[in-house]
Amino acid sequence: MQIIPGYLIVLTIVLVVLPSVAAIFLRLALYAHLGSQGKQVRRLLHGQSNGKKPRIIEYLEKRFADAVVKLDQVNTGALIDQVYSREKVGFLSCEQIENICRILPNLLLSFGLLGTFIGITINLWSLSETVSQTNAIDVGGLLRELQTPLQGMGIAFTTSLAAIFFSALLRIVNLLLNTTLAKYRLISAVEDYLDNVYLPTLEGETRLDKIVKGMTTSFDGFLMRFGQAVREAVQSSLQDKLQEIFDANRKASQLAEQVYARLAQSSGTIAKSADEFQRAADRFIEVAQSFEHSEFPRKLASVTSDLASTQRNFSQSASVLVESVQVIETAVAEMHSYSKNLAKLGEQINSSNQMSGQLLESHQRNQQSFGQMIPELQEGTRGFQSAVKAFERLQKQAIAREETVSEVQAELTKLVGNLNNYTEGVNRGIQNLGERFAESLSNQTYNNDAQFKLVVKNLQQCINYLNESKHEMTRMRQVLEKQKGGDIIDKVRGTNQ
Known part of the structure; x- marks a missing residue:
């Protein structure tokens, strides 16, 4: 009789080995997917895009453009989280793969403990049956009956060792392939791209621009209507006064013509006066010359110096x-x-x-x-x-x-x-x-x-x-x-x- 039965090997492969290997491959695929997406987004940040944009970026650009038009302020973080929750690797989403790889090590330990308790239970039941049915003289029968308790112990230790080994292996893989850090880098790069690279390239009117434009249009209409109303009110109330002002201006123009005529006459008189002033100036120059040749200035200077x-x-x-x-x-x-x-x-x-x-x-x-x-x-x-x-x-x-x-x-x-x-x-x-x-x-x-x-x-x-x-x-x-x-x-x- 074998210590480890065949059905235990099959169950261990089905319940422990295959899920562990599948989780390792899913972890590798998720880490590679997040790494490649992060590299492509960082190339977009540095303006080194070559080829097609990542699928997540294309979808986010559409959603972000719609949100910018409809909303005054866009919650970029919530938008990225919603799109990331729909991102898939194969037939599973990134969140599902992350949860499977995080929960499976604990689940394997639970399976190992379950196998351990089952084996111990089988061992105790077999020992009690052997002790109650076997005589102390029949040693060979006693040894044959002890095969069942030994098989139970093998089941217990085999399941525990397999579960602990693959649980530790999965934890090491999770530690080496840190998808949480890769996810944080990807989300940070995407948020940086949307806010600092893609947003300035968007053209069009936002909701605030539309509100401002509507207010401008309504204010222009108000000004136009207000101007017409003021013009009509002024014309109706000041029309008689304007006629009086027009008549007064006409009389003022006539008076100005008369004044111009009188100024022309006065200019002739001023010309005659200028001639007389010129003659008086000539006489004054002659008197000054005679005064210069007289002795009165010298006497006046001497008196001034004495004083x-x-x-x-x-x-x-x-x-x-x-x-x-x-x-x-x-x-x-x-x-x-x-x-x-x-x-x-x-x-x-x-x-x-x-x-x-x-x-x-x-x-x-x-x-x-x-x-x-x-x-x-x-x-x-x-x-x-x-x-x-x-x-x-x-x-x-x-x-x-x-x-x-x-x-x-x-x-x-x-x-x-x-x-x-x-x-x-x-x-x-x-x-x-x-x-x-x-x-x-x-x-x-x-x-x-x-x-x-x-x-x-x-x-x-x-x-x-x-x-x-x-x-x-x-x-x-x-x-x-x-x-x-x-x-x-x-x-x-x-x-x-």
Whole structure:
């Protein structure tokens, strides 16, 4: 008995092998079809078309042209999807082939699982029958009965292996021949061709053009009717007025003819006047020549030059007077500043006097503090003498009592430390008092010197300002003396005459 029965081989070939091979060939055909269509469309994009256009492009051009005429905006993507859904490879559409190749690997796995479960079921049923009918002594019968469970196991594993192998093969083919990517490239190229290449070549009126044309026609008719109505209304309402205007124009033309005749008469009069004006001009030229030969122009030029020189002298005198006034104003301002500086100088002298009084008071306070320090020094001296006496007593006690040497030594050490601290404190107090006294004296002396120097400097500046003011006043008086007021007045009168 064979482990793999013949009917299983037939079923495997019919249900697994043949559908897998058919799906592989369909996948190849679909991939080749999409690739060739994409290449042809890309050649159309680059203007390299040779031969007949692809069938999908011809059908899309017809649909796109109709849609452009009927619609304002064409949905190119929806149009391409609809046409692609009708595209066929052989007797099957592209969408059907794509679905078959995508679903078949999962279907093969389902067939493999179905065969596996059938084989396991047969195996279990055969084992239960064998165990229930066979004796433990009959080994040969047991082996013969085990052929059926082994055959069930063969069915299970054979179907599973075949289904898994062809399912993996189909998945590899689908991965290598990626029709989804080829479809995306084809649709993108077709959409690019329709929008950017084919659409500009379409001629004719779109729906929007027709609407605009209809509106233009209706507007032209409206304008024509409106013009006729306005013309009739104007003629009916202004006909009498137009007749009056015509009569007035005729009268105006007659008046213009009369005016032209009078202008002709006036032109003769103007010609006579021109002759008289020419004669008068000749006489004026003769008079001008005689005036040119006379001495009156030269006299007039000399008088003009004298008047100009007088004017210049008057301008110079006025400018000198203005400068003198400015100098006087400057001197007055400087006098005001000098008075302010003198007031400030008095204030500084008062402050110096106050500082001198403060210096004397501080000197007196220092003397008082020094007097207070003297009793403290005397008390310190008396304390020092008492400490010396205590030291002598302790020394005598140390000689008398040798057994208390350690205690006496400690007390002596403490007493010596206290004496040293007290002596250092007294020395520091005396030193600080002397330094403070010397510092206050030096500061007060420095401040007094600075105040006196400042006072001397301000006094010197005041003296310099007074000397400069004196010189300016002297120079101003000399300038005023040089300028003769009477001459200036005479010149002014002569100029006015």
